[in-house]
Amino acid sequence: MRNHTFRSISESMGRDKRTVQAWYQRAKDEHGELGELISGTRFFDDGERKKLIAYAGEKPLRATNPAPRFTVEMGNHAAEKTLQVGATSTSLEQFRTDRIRQQLANPKEFMTNLNGFLDQIETGIDAAEKAQEAELLQTREIKQTAQKRLGQFRRRVDEYRIKSDLMALLQNADLEEVEDIAAELNTLGKPAVEPSPQS
16 A cells, blocks of 8 residues: 655655655666656555665665776875765755656546547537438428428419409309399389378
């Protein structure tokens, strides 16, 4: 179980956090990546913690060649002085600020989820688009059929109007002739005698 951090290790060892991070850099060069980065914090299990604190003795990062020896002549006397240039190890953390660089711990998983999410949205868009196209086609067919049927109805109404007017004209003319016939027939008979009023 990973429950150790740079801070918890430094507090348990009585060292500062930067020192423990320097141990991590040396352990990483020798053993490869250690721990797991979760939300910007690196966590280590018990075995990885032991590997880190193994460098508490300032184990050098890599073997270094001894500095060259040289001779310093002083007047009539010669003496050799051995100088050591540089320390046996160092940490680049001393050249950085306290700001922690955040890393994406799951880039592959993130992209897989992103692509899956967007693929589903695009599938929904395609389905909606096809449904709208089908609905538009159906609406246009209905419009064309309705326009055609309405045109037929209008022509039928115009035809009815003309025929109805013509038939009314003919019927009125025929009725006038019938009235003339009735009047002529009435002239052939005697008018009906109206009864006299009683006194």
